[in-house]
Amino acid sequence: MASPAAPPTSPAYRVCLIGSGGVGTIASLVLTKSGQAHVTAVLRSKFQYVSEHGWDIESVDHGSLKGWRPHRVVGSASEAAKDEQGEKIEYDYVVVCTKQLPECNPVTAMIEPVMTAGRTTVVLIQNGMGIEDEVLAAWPTNTVVSSVSHIGSGVEEPNRVVQVGKDVSKMGPHHGPSSVYGSSSTTTSESGPDADSAAKTARIEKAAAFVKMYNAGGAHVCELVDDIEAARWEKLLWNGTFNTVCALTRTDVGEIQRSKGRESLLLPMMSEIWNIAKAADHPLEDTIVQWMAYRLSDDIKYRPSMLLDLENSRPMELEVILGNPLKVAKRLGVSTPVMDVVYNLLKVEAWKIDQLGRK
Amino acid sequence: MASPAAPPTSPAYRVCLIGSGGVGTIASLVLTKSGQAHVTAVLRSKFQYVSEHGWDIESVDHGSLKGWRPHRVVGSASEAAKDEQGEKIEYDYVVVCTKQLPECNPVTAMIEPVMTAGRTTVVLIQNGMGIEDEVLAAWPTNTVVSSVSHIGSGVEEPNRVVQVGKDVSKMGPHHGPSSVYGSSSTTTSESGPDADSAAKTARIEKAAAFVKMYNAGGAHVCELVDDIEAARWEKLLWNGTFNTVCALTRTDVGEIQRSKGRESLLLPMMSEIWNIAKAADHPLEDTIVQWMAYRLSDDIKYRPSMLLDLENSRPMELEVILGNPLKVAKRLGVSTPVMDVVYNLLKVEAWKIDQLGRK
Numbered sequence: 001m002a003s004p005a006a007p008p009t010s011p012a013y014r015v016c017l018i019g020s021g022g023v024g025t026i027a028s029l030v031l032t033k034s035g036q037a038h039v040t041a042v043l044r045s046k047f048q049y050v051s052e053h054g055w056d057i058e059s060v061d062h063g064s065l066k067g068w069r070p071h072r073v074v075g076s077a078s079e080a081a082k083d084e085q086g087e088k089i090e091y092d093y094v095v096v097c098t099k100q101l102p103e104c105n106p107v108t109a110m111i112e113p114v115m116t117a118g119r120t121t122v123v124l125i126q127n128g129m130g131i132e133d134e135v136l137a138a139w140p141t142n143t144v145v146s147s148v149s150h151i152g153s154g155v156e157e158p159n160r161v162v163q164v165g166k167d168v169s170k171m172g173p174h175h176g177p178s179s180v181y182g183s184s185s186t187t188t189s190e191s192g193p194d195a196d197s198a199a200k201t202a203r204i205e206k207a208a209a210f211v212k213m214y215n216a217g218g219a220h221v222c223e224l225v226d227d228i229e230a231a232r233w234e235k236l237l238w239n240g241t242f243n244t245v246c247a248l249t250r251t252d253v254g255e256i257q258r259s260k261g262r263e264s265l266l267l268p269m270m271s272e273i274w275n276i277a278k279a280a281d282h283p284l285e286d287t288i289v290q291w292m293a294y295r296l297s298d299d300i301k302y303r304p305s306m307l308l309d310l311e312n313s314r315p316m317e318l319e320v321i322l323g324n325p326l327k328v329a330k331r332l333g334v335s336t337p338v339m340d341v342v343y344n345l346l347k348v349e350a351w352k353i354d355q356l357g358r359k
Numbered sequence: 360m361a362s363p364a365a366p367p368t369s370p371a372y373r374v375c376l377i378g379s380g381g382v383g384t385i386a387s388l389v390l391t392k393s394g395q396a397h398v399t400a401v402l403r404s405k406f407q408y409v410s411e412h413g414w415d416i417e418s419v420d421h422g423s424l425k426g427w428r429p430h431r432v433v434g435s436a437s438e439a440a441k442d443e444q445g446e447k448i449e450y451d452y453v454v455v456c457t458k459q460l461p462e463c464n465p466v467t468a469m470i471e472p473v474m475t476a477g478r479t480t481v482v483l484i485q486n487g488m489g490i491e492d493e494v495l496a497a498w499p500t501n502t503v504v505s506s507v508s509h510i511g512s513g514v515e516e517p518n519r520v521v522q523v524g525k526d527v528s529k530m531g532p533h534h535g536p537s538s539v540y541g542s543s544s545t546t547t548s549e550s551g552p553d554a555d556s557a558a559k560t561a562r563i564e565k566a567a568a569f570v571k572m573y574n575a576g577g578a579h580v581c582e583l584v585d586d587i588e589a590a591r592w593e594k595l596l597w598n599g600t601f602n603t604v605c606a607l608t609r610t611d612v613g614e615i616q617r618s619k620g621r622e623s624l625l626l627p628m629m630s631e632i633w634n635i636a637k638a639a640d641h642p643l644e645d646t647i648v649q650w651m652a653y654r655l656s657d658d659i660k661y662r663p664s665m666l667l668d669l670e671n672s673r674p675m676e677l678e679v680i681l682g683n684p685l686k687v688a689k690r691l692g693v694s695t696p697v698m699d700v701v702y703n704l705l706k707v708e709a710w711k712i713d714q715l716g717r718k
Binding site: 216248249348 | 700708
């Protein structure tokens with residue numbers, strides 16, 4: 001393991017990582033440990049405390065660390081954009097691990113200061129569907145790598161990170177608009193098939209290099225996949241159902257299962273998501289719905305993230321988790337009666353949270 | 360006004376009234392004040408306190424009363440069944456003003472001790488659809504009068520009743536199974552049309568006598584109607600929508616309106632209810648949905664009863680408010696996608712409340 005304070009060994013990628021939750025802090029640890037990156041972490045609310053004390057980490061993948069820091073900790077993306085001499089840094093990778101809240105905190109605005117057009121690859125370790133589109137639209141010649149993470153990790157105030165679930169993820173480049181905005185899953189350009197193919201190869205290489213670095217840093221397993229959007233639809237079988245219905249009914253996972261809400265609500269919603277994914281040319285396995293619905297024990301007390309957000313009156317990732325999939329369904333004519341109602345009910349909850357924020 | 364403690368003037372109906380909430384207490388006051396009834400009120404949890412202190416009432420219809428009591432206050436229906444000499448009382452009317460919870464507190468079991476087959480008319484001043492069927496099934500030769508009440512009245516512990524909304528109601532006899540259990544709205548028997556017609560006339564007379572007595576007691580207005588089930592469907596436009604969605608989203612009426620939940624959820628649900636009523640041969644006015652949806656101000660802070668029940672972990676009237684109407688919809692092939700999901704979500708809330716009760 002590279003000493004965090006030491007200069008990175010060559011070859012080193014310049015990495016800027018935004019987001020200091022459970023996912024982001026472990027990602028910054030992994031990338032720092034890889035020895036292949038110089039990591040600048042952008043922290044907002046936690047900047048002052050972590051600058052002084054570092055992170056205290058308890059991790060199933062990395063053990064116990066006290067006062068750990070990435071190479072550089074800054075309080076804003078503007079600060080990250082320049083080195084200590086005030087020179088513009090050309091980042092190779094910008095890794096985004098924030099909540100996905102396109103309405104109040106769009107990723108494009110967040111990363112703009114640290115982007116170099118045509119160079120910086122954006123890695124989105126975030127929930128939801130269609131999250132790559134705004135970045136691709138703003139920087140059409142840059143690569144966007146999308147990551148579906150299954151890590152179990154959270155932050156306890158002020159600076160303690162507890163990772164209880166191993167860091168398992170899939171990553172892959174996006175080659176064009178997601179199924180939220182278009183039916184094509186590959187970029188079409190006027191440059192002809194050879195140029196398209198070369199661009200695609202370049203995107204895959206950038207994703208592969210990142211995956212290699214991520215695995216070198218001691219993540220449990222990070223897999224490079226061809227069809228990352230299929231992996232996103234698969235994760236949505238959970239996030240669009242358990243996560244949303246547990247939030248709405250204020251139940252943990254065991255409770256929603258024992259109440260029979262799994263049969264009356266979650267299974268119908270999973271079928272709707274399965275149907276949308278199929279219509280969007282990212283078909284999922286036939287058996288995945290049953291597996292996803294019944295894999296957890298009925299006495300599990302797990303409280304999904306949207307429930308925690310709702311209980312604490314924090315903004316929920318509703319638009320990317322249900323809003324965008326419903327846009328795909330509408331465009332492709334897939335019937336989604338249960339998702340529609342759950343979405344509209346959660347919109348009321350989101351309105352209440354928004355009203356509180358205005359007070 | 361007859362003195363509550365004095366013997367009733369002739370002709371006096373023997374009335375047993377069950378339920379001591381805001382609706383029931385005002386009904387017992389009205390019936391006592393009519394001078395046409397000897398009223399025995401069955402109280403359960405409040406029996407001891409009200410026996411000693413009576414009710415303190417603040418009413419828009421009846422003014423201020425301190426320590427008011429009906430003719431007789433008892434702690435159970437079994438006690439109500441006999442007079443002070445231990446003789447069986449043959450009640451003319453049993454008035455039920457409890458919450459409608461067929462699963463845990465069926466009306467038939469509640470009233471059984473005070474019923475005389477072929478004589479006692481049952482008056483149901485309660486919410487929901489299909490609530491008459493179990494009573495008609497248990498006592499097929501008795502009359503069931505159904506009342507749709509729009510009173511605004513509540514109890515503050517231990518014995519204070521505050522009535523802020525005038526006592527406006529519609530009442531009418533039921534002539535056969537409701538649309539929850541059969542498509543016919545009139546009883547068919549083997550006795551032939553003349554006997555059927557005579558029985559129907561007798562039921563209307565019993566309802567009319569009760570309505571006359573109720574108006575004599577100073578209720579704001581009580582109207583005898585031919586098709587009480589249509590009045591129930593009309594009230595369900597409110598109870599099946601604002602009541603249920605405000606409960607689920609923990610919003611008051613103004614909030615659900617301002618959040619746009621009225622447009623995304625309540626109006627579609629109202630259309631579904633309108634369609635069920637039409638299919639069940641109780642068509643409602645074309646303009647009623649818009650009127651019901653937009654009649655209240657956007658800044659009203661009214662919290663519907665189901666929301667209060669949910670917030671206080673008390674059983675909700677879910678089965679008679681949504682469960683039974685959905686049975687009608689299923690039988691008649693009416694599509695109810697929004698009601699289905701709201702019902703299934705509230706079933707999860709009901710399960711949680713039930714679990715708490717078992718602790």
